[in-house]
Amino acid sequence: MRILIATAHRNLVGGVEKYLQGVMPALLDRGHEVGLLYEETSDVSAERIDPASARIPTWCAAELGTVTLDRVAQWKPEVVYSHGFGAGSSPLEPALVSPYPTVLYAHNLDATCATGRKYYAFPKPRCCSRKLGPMCLLLHYPRRCGGLHPGTMWRRYRHHMKLNSQLARHRAILVASNYMHQEFLRNGVSAQQLHLVPLPSIDSIPGDTAPVRRAPEGRILFVGRLTDLKGTDYLIRAIPKAAEKLRRPLTLTIAGDGPERPNLERVAGRLGISVEFAGWVHTRQKLDLMRQADLLAVPSLWPEPFGLVGIEAGSLGVPAVAFAVGGILDWLIPGESGELASSDPPTVEGLAEAMVRSLADPAHHARLSLGAWKIAKHFSMENHIAQLEPILSAAVTRAGSPDRLTLPVLG
Secondary structure (H helix, E strand, O other): OEEEEEEEEEEEEOHHHHHHHHHHHHHHHOOEEEEEOOOOOOOOOOOOOOOOOOOOEEHHHHHHHHHHHHHHHHHHHOOEEEOOOOOOOOOOHHHHHOOOOOOEEOOOOOOOOOOOOEOOOOOOOOEOOOOHHHHHHHOOOOOOOOOOOHHHHHHHHHHHHHHHHHHHHHOOEEEEEEEHHHHHHOOOOOOEEEOOOOOOOOOOOOOOOOOOOOOOOOEEEEEEOOOOOHHHHHHHHHHHHHHHHHHOOEEEEEEEEOOOHHHHHHHHHHHHEEEEEOOOOOHHHHHHHHOOOOOEOOOOOOOOOOOHHHHHHOOOOOEEEEEEEEHHHHOOEEEEOOOOOEEEEEEHHHHHHHHHHHHHHHHHHHHHHHHHHHHHHHOHHHHHHHHHHHHHHHHHHHHHHOOOOOOOEEE
């Protein structure tokens, strides 16, 4: 097949780009032709997602402007594999679904939530399960779903409603977890259109033999962007409570950066906790930190669409603790690959108890480590491609091969 990858960035920015950096070579190895259409101007000095050795054709909408779709049409893609564009109202996605069969991988909740957060803070912190619609506007302030500016609320609502209205135009929609599958069904996507295709681990791949795990020494690791939804402040406050119950010290390393970092540093200082803020780390540094850790903490308050970091750590035999939210439940099996804390509502005490259950008994920790490694083996690139190829192929077959395509104007 001739597959056009459509996305926002050519540079490695986050999880979407990391996934594409892994899946494009896999598709090329399977004999497919791959092209890359991206929205934003790229930085030539930064890491890119397309494989340099293959020299695949690329098109940048920000640079080409109105001739972008004409250039793409000359390449004659058979199917578009879309991963969403920028936060604004990009004309690219609606322009692509008209002339080409398009398969969308929904990496986030933007099409099912008026803020994309699927989380409210009042009267108690809790994940939201309501369908996107007018009630989102009525409950925005009472539930503290987002900011307080009415203009911002209205713009976001219209944008997310527009994204939702466009879902039906895709030949297929892919999601990474059972939670996302149920969420998109609830928001109007048909069961025939929707496919559960879990994300593969890119940076760490489980070996043929289980990693040898030593007795836990109390090293806790967090990896991710530091935002309010990631629950990192809950984790910091849980450390002394868990240490007291375990009757031994715990160490915490936070790998990542973001707007919450100053607040988190203040919380750690106020509690007198020694926390290493490692900042953003490269892949090799991240994997080294995971190998040294006894436990990965994923204290997200919002329903993570998947939580790939848990699979990456599990590939190295590192179990996890987390609140029971979203796609995390697909890979964190309590008592098998880690321990869960209740999310109704999430509490510091609940997270501390989950950490204690994970670390108190070395034999139990060893079982969790083995279980995390076994579960991670299911999330391989081979399994992912085996699911993805038939979906892309079916989209091409249903579309046929029209001799002439009418391309909308991009501008």
